[in-house]
Amino acid sequence: xxxxxxxxxxxxxxxxxxxxxxxxxxxxxPYVLPGERVQATIxxxxxxxxxxxxxxxxxxxxxxxxxxxxxxxxxxxxHYQHIGYEDQLHFKxxxxxETLRRVAKLELxxxxxxxxxxxxxxxxxxxxxxxxxxxxxxxYFRHGSHDLLPIRECPISSPLINHALTELWxxxxxxxxxxxxxxxxxxxxxxDDACLVExxxxxxxxxxxxxxxxxxxxxxxxxxxxVSFRNSRSFNGKPxxxxxxxxxxxxxxxxxxxxxxxxxxxxxxxxVEQMVELAVNQRKGKLALDLxxxxxxxxxxxxxxxxxxxxxxxxxxxxQDLRASAPANVKVSIQSTEKYLTSTxxxxxxxxxxxxxxxxGLGSVVCRELLKVPAKELVYVSxxxxxxxxxxxxxxxxxxxxxxxxMIDLFPQTFxxxxxxxxxx
Numbered sequence: 001x002x003x004x005x006x007x008x009x010x011x012x013x014x015x016x017x018x019x020x021x022x023x024x025x026x027x028x029x030p031y032v033l034p035g036e037r038v039q040a041t042i043x044x045x046x047x048x049x050x051x052x053x054x055x056x057x058x059x060x061x062x063x064x065x066x067x068x069x070x071x072x073x074x075x076x077x078x079h080y081q082h083i084g085y086e087d088q089l090h091f092k093x094x095x096x097x098e099t100l101r102r103v104a105k106l107e108l109x110x111x112x113x114x115x116x117x118x119x120x121x122x123x124x125x126x127x128x129x130x131x132x133x134x135x136x137x138x139x140y141f142r143h144g145s146h147d148l149l150p151i152r153e154c155p156i157s158s159p160l161i162n163h164a165l166t167e168l169w170x171x172x173x174x175x176x177x178x179x180x181x182x183x184x185x186x187x188x189x190x191x192d193d194a195c196l197v198e199x200x201x202x203x204x205x206x207x208x209x210x211x212x213x214x215x216x217x218x219x220x221x222x223x224x225x226x227v228s229f230r231n232s233r234s235f236n237g238k239p240x241x242x243x244x245x246x247x248x249x250x251x252x253x254x255x256x257x258x259x260x261x262x263x264x265x266x267x268x269x270x271x272v273e274q275m276v277e278l279a280v281n282q283r284k285g286k287l288a289l290d291l292x293x294x295x296x297x298x299x300x301x302x303x304x305x306x307x308x309x310x311x312x313x314x315x316x317x318x319x320q321d322l323r324a325s326a327p328a329n330v331k332v333s334i335q336s337t338e339k340y341l342t343s344t345x346x347x348x349x350x351x352x353x354x355x356x357x358x359x360x361g362l363g364s365v366v367c368r369e370l371l372k373v374p375a376k377e378l379v380y381v382s383x384x385x386x387x388x389x390x391x392x393x394x395x396x397x398x399x400x401x402x403x404x405x406x407m408i409d410l411f412p413q414t415f416x417x418x419x420x421x422x423x424x425x
Contacts, residue, residue, distance in 0.1 A: 001018070001039075001040060001041075001042070001052075002037060002038070002039055002040075002058065003016035003018065003027055003029060003037070003038055003039075003040055003052070004016060004035070004036070004037050004038075005029065005032045005033065005034055005035060005036045005037075005038065006034065007034050007094075008032075008033070008034060008091050008094075008095060009028070009095065010095050010099055010385055010386065010415060010417070011028075011415055012030055012079030012080070012414070012415035013028040013029055013030050013032075013051075014028070014029050014030070014032035014033065014034065014036075015027070015028060016028075016029060016038075016040075025048070025049065025050065026048070026049040026050070027040070027042070027049070027050045027051075027052050028049065028050070028051050028052065029051075029052045029053075029054050030053075030054060030073075030079065030143070031054050031073050031079070031082055032054060032057070033060075033061035033063055033064055033082070033083065034061065035061050036057055036058075036059060036060055036061050036064075037057075037058045037059035038054055038055070038056065038057050038058055039054075039055040039056040039057075039058055040052035040053060040054055040055055041053050041055055043144075054073075063083060063084065063087050064082055064083070065081070065082055065083055065084045065087075067081035067082055068081060068120060068155050069081055069153075069154075069155045069156075069413075070153075071140075071149060071151050073143065074142060074143060074149055075139075075140045075141075075142065075143065075149050075151065076140065076141050076142060076143040076144065076145075077140050077154075077156070077414070078156065078413040078414055079413070079414050079415045080412075080413050080414065080415065081413050085116070085119040085412060088119075088409075088412065088413070089114050089116060089407075089409060092114075092407060092409065092415075092417050093112055093114055093407055095385070095415075095417065096112065096385050096407060096417055096419065097112065099385040099386055099388075099389050100385070100388075100389045100392070102389075103385075103386055103389035103390055103393070104389040104390065104392050104393040104396075105393075106389065106392060106393070106396070108402065108405050109401070109402055110402060110403065110404060110405050111405070112405045112406075112407055113404070113405065113406045113407070114406075114407045114409065115271065115274055115278070115406060115407065115408045115409060116409055117268055117270050117271050117409045117410065117412050118270050118412075119412040119413065120155045120156055120412070120413075121155065121156065121157065121158055121159060121162075122156060122158070122268050122269060122270055122271075122412060123154075123156050123157045123158060123161065123267050123268070123269070124158055124161075124187060124188045124189075124190075124192070124265075124267055124268070124269040125185065125186070125187045125188070125265070125267045126154060126157040126161045126185070126186055127183055127184070127185040127186075128140070128165065128168070128183065128184050128185070128186075129141060129148055129182070129183055130177065130181050130182055130183060130184060131148045131150075132177070132179045132181070133179075136172035136177060137150040137172065138150065138151070138165065138168050138169065138172060138184070139151040140154075151165075152165070152166070152169060153165065153166075156412070156413055158188045158192045158269060159192060160186075160188045160192045160193065160194075160195055160221075160222070161186045161188055161195070163221065164186050164195065164197075164221045167217070167220040167221055168184065168217075170220070171213075171216070171217065176213065176216065177213060178201070178205060178206070178209040178210055178213055180201045180202050180204055180205035180206070180209075180210075181199055181200070181201050181205070181210075181213075182200050182201060182202060183199075183200040184197065184198070184199055184200070185197070185198040185199075185200070186198075187248065187259070187265070188269070189224070189248055189249070189250055189251075190250050190251045190252060190269065190272075191251075192269065193222060194222045194223065194224050194248070195221065195222065195223055195224070195248075196223070196224055196225050196226075196227075196246075196247070196248040196259070196261060197214075197217070197221075197223050197225070197226040197227070198227055198228075198229060198239070198261050198262070199213075199214075199226065199227065199228040199229070199242070200228070200229050201228050201229070201230060202230075203230055205228070205230070207240065210228050210240075210242055211242050211243070213242075214226040214228075214242035214243040215242075215243055218243050218244065223243070223244060224244055224245055224247075224248045225241070225243065225244035225245040225246050225247065225248065225261070226241075226242045226243040226244060227239035227240060227241055227242060227246050227261040228240045228242055229261075229262070239261045239262060246260055246261045247259065247260040247261065247321070248260075250265060252272040252273050252276065252297075253272075253273045253276060253277075253301065254301070254304070255276075255300040255301060255325075256325065257295050257296060257297065257300065257321070257325055258295065258321040258322075258324045258325045259295050259321060260317050260318075260320070260321050262317045263294070263295055263315065263317045263318045263321050264294050264295070264315070264318060265294070265295060265297070266297065266410065267410065267411075268410040268411070271408060271409075271410055272297070274408065275297070275381070275408055275410075275418075275420070276297060276298060276301050278406050278408065278420045279298050279354055279356075279379050279381055279420055280298055280301045280302055280305065280354075282305070283302075283305060283306075283352055283377070284305045284306065285305075285306050285307075285350075285351030285352060286306065286307045286308065286351055287306060287307065287308045287309070287310070287348060287349065287350045287351055287352075288302045288305075288306040288308075288309050288310075288350055288351065288352040288353070288354070289309075289310050289312070289348070289350045289352070289353045289354070289373075289375070290302060290309060290310070290311045290312070290354050291312045291337045291340070291341075291353065291354065291355045291356070291357075292312070292313065292337055292355060292356045292357045292358070293311035293312060293313045293318075293319075293322060293332075293356075294313060294315075294318045294322070294356070295318050295321040295322050295325070296311060296321070296322040296325055296326060296330075297356075298354050298356070299311040299322060299326060299330055300325060300326065300327075300330075302352075302354070303326065303327050303329055303330050306329075306351070306352070307329065308329050308330075308331070309326075309329060309330045309331070310330075310331045310333060310348065310350070311326070311330060311331070311332050311333065312333045312335065312336075312337050312340045313332065313333075313334060314334065314335060314336045314337070316334060319332050319334040337355070337357070337362075337366055338363075338365050338366050338369070341365075341366060341369035341370065341373070342365070342369055346369075346372050346373060346374075349373075349374050350373065350374075350375045351375060351376065351377070352375055352376075352377050352378075352379070353370065353373060353375045353377070353378045353379070354378075354379045354381070355370075355378070355379070355380050355381065356381040357382070357387075358383070359383055359384045359387065360384075360387060361382065361384060361387025361388060361390060361391050362380075362387075362391045363391075364394060367391050367394040367395055367398070368394070368398075370395065371394075371395065371398035371399065371400075375425075376424060376425050377422065377423070377424050377425075378395070378400060378422075378423040378424075379420065379421070379422050379423075380392075380395075380419075380420070380421045380422075380423065381418070381419070381420050382418070382419045382420075382421070383410075383416065383417075383418050384417075385417050385419070388419060388421070392421070395423060396423075399425055400423035400424065400425060401423065401424055401425070402421060402422070402423055403422045403423065403424045404420075404421070404422035405419070405421050405422075406419060406420040406421070407419055408420060
């Protein structure tokens with residue numbers, strides 16, 4: 001069918017509407033721009049909406065751009081490479097504000113400030129799928145499927161990761177990668193001159209062959225360590241160390257963070273310091289709470305400005321990294337944020353609270369408990385506009401007011417939106 005695209009929505013698709021009975025039906029189409037007329041084929045039809053595959057752009061937008069990646073639209077990783085970078089920022093800002101209006105009935109009372117990234121080579125962490133039958137291949141899943149798309153380069157990944165990918169293809173061409181390897185993740189350091197390698201293998205993998213591969217790979221790529229995880233679908237147990245060290249130091253600003261295999265760290269190598277600056281800034285006081293602290297991205301700079309910092313993190317791996325990096329005025333609590341808030345937080349009386357939850361956001365219980373904490377300022381770092389909007393509804397109804405709103409573009413070329421919202425009582 002022919003469709004005219006109304007707007008872009010969160011998730012990467014464009015929205016078109018077609019007549020369906022007495023009301024218009026929404027049709028979602030990827031890789032389009034507002035105002036374009038396109039030919040598309042319905043691939044999933046639901047009572048209230050349909051998903052379509054883009055066949056042809058009949059009337060392209062003036063904003064349409066030539067993608068910098070030869071795999072764009074085939075690979076499922078990027079969504080906006082057909083849009084120039086400045087226009088990507090504009091569309092993301094509009095999508096964020098529209099989500100706040102729709103979900104929270106909230107109009108931002110302050111200007112939304114956008115913080116740009118270099119649009120390419122920004123990722124410090126990339127995970128590749130490995131196929132060993134009928135032949136070796138490395139790449140990503142194709143758009144909308146679990147079929148492997150072999151790739152030889154990834155323009156959004158760092159130069160070191162692309163170098164490692166080239167070397168991995170040399171291994172596959174020479175058939176020196178063990179058959180049991182399912183995925184390989186590369187985490188490059190701050191200067192992009194060394195990496196930590198995580199290999200995900202099935203249960204039948206032989207340690208001897210893995211160690212042999214790790215030693216050979218370490219001679220072609222500057223790795224600080226290579227580890228393996230059994231069963232790529234979980235992180236049960238510790239990784240097996242195959243070569244070097246199972247951790248890496250990552251520098252950002254004045255801080256040095258220990259990041260072990262299996263621990264989370266922000267993936268945009270250019271904006272880590274700016275994220276810290278926005279969240280921590282020059283805030284000072286007696287006590288700060290850093291909830292969902294991870295390895296301490298905000299904890300360590302907070303410790304320079306506050307007399308005491310309490311960091312709460314449920315991942316044992318990340319919490320142990322933080323303990324190894326933190327000064328004496330930091331207390332690390334290994335438990336969920338919800339458990340900490342319901343049992344302890346009201347007794348400590350912090351001046352500042354920073355929250356950086358995963359994609360599912362804070363939720364009603366955490367928001368309710370945060371409203372009981374006598375902090376005058378709450379900094380909310382979010383990676384999902386819908387859950388941010390939901391949580392802001394509860395927090396603003398409980399007495400917080402939005403003082404600053406920042407959009408930090410950690411993921412250029414994709415639909416993902418990271419924000420930093422400062423709330424004050």
